[in-house]
Amino acid sequence: MKTLRRFLVIVALMFWQGGFMFYGAVVVPIVREKVVGKERGEITRDVTTWMNLAGTVATLAMFVDVWAAGQTNRRWRILAWLGMALPLPLLVWLHGEMSRQMSDPTFYQMGIQPFFSWHRAYLLTNTFQWLAGMAFVALSLRTWRAEDSVN
Numbered sequence: 001m002k003t004l005r006r007f008l009v010i011v012a013l014m015f016w017q018g019g020f021m022f023y024g025a026v027v028v029p030i031v032r033e034k035v036v037g038k039e040r041g042e043i044t045r046d047v048t049t050w051m052n053l054a055g056t057v058a059t060l061a062m063f064v065d066v067w068a069a070g071q072t073n074r075r076w077r078i079l080a081w082l083g084m085a086l087p088l089p090l091l092v093w094l095h096g097e098m099s100r101q102m103s104d105p106t107f108y109q110m111g112i113q114p115f116f117s118w119h120r121a122y123l124l125t126n127t128f129q130w131l132a133g134m135a136f137v138a139l140s141l142r143t144w145r146a147e148d149s150v151n
Contacts (some may be wrong), residue, residue, distance in 0.1 A: 002068075002147070005064060005065050005068055005069075006065065006144060008061045008064075009061050009065045009140065012057060012061040012062065013058060013062070013133065013136075013137065015054055015058070016051070016054040016055050016057075016058040016133075017058075017130060017134075019051060019054060020051055020126065020130060021130075023047060023051070027047070028044075031043055037108065038102075038108060041102050042102075045095070045098075045099050045102065048095055049095065052088065052091055052092055055088055055091075055129070056088055058084075059081065059084050059085040059088065062081055062084070062136065063081060063085070065140070066078060066081055069140075069143050069144065069147055070146055070147040070150065072142065072143045072146035072147065073139045073143045073146075074143075076135075076139050077139045077140065077143060080132050080135040080136035080139055081132075082132075083128065083129065083132025083133075083135070083136075084129050084132045084133050084136065087125045087126075087128060087129045088129075090125055091122065094118060094121060094122045094125065095122065097118055098115065098118050098119060098122065101114075101115055101118070102115070
């Protein structure tokens with residue numbers, strides 16, 4: 001059961017955080033170069049919907065592991081987990097607000113400067129969440145090593 005639990009945590013993190021990193025590093029630059037106008041925003045909107053869903057599923061798998069694993073680093077792992085889980089409702093709300101703005105027929109004609117403050121908040125929240133995820137990975141490896149040395 002321990003191996004399955006860890007496997008699910010790793011797969012969930014790879015899909016969510018790895019997808020986030022790949023999207024930001026590879027897909028966004030390609031979309032910026034190859035796609036113009038409204039379609040660019042629609043692609044991003046659709047992808048981030050799935051990323052938020054993946055984050056929700058991943059944090060559930062990680063929650064199970066935090067409580068099932070040993071006591072080593074538990075408080076720190078809870079804090080790292082909270083750093084990933086608590087931003088999710090904010091990201092969903094920001095995503096909905098930005099989608100609402102983009103669906104306004106005059107969005108692209110009126111200028112999108114006000115949109116960028118919402119987008120900046122979304123990106124900063126994602127970055128904070130990603131940092132918490134990387135801390136969670138490091139802490140999980142230490143916890144799992146300690147858990148294995150006991151058995």
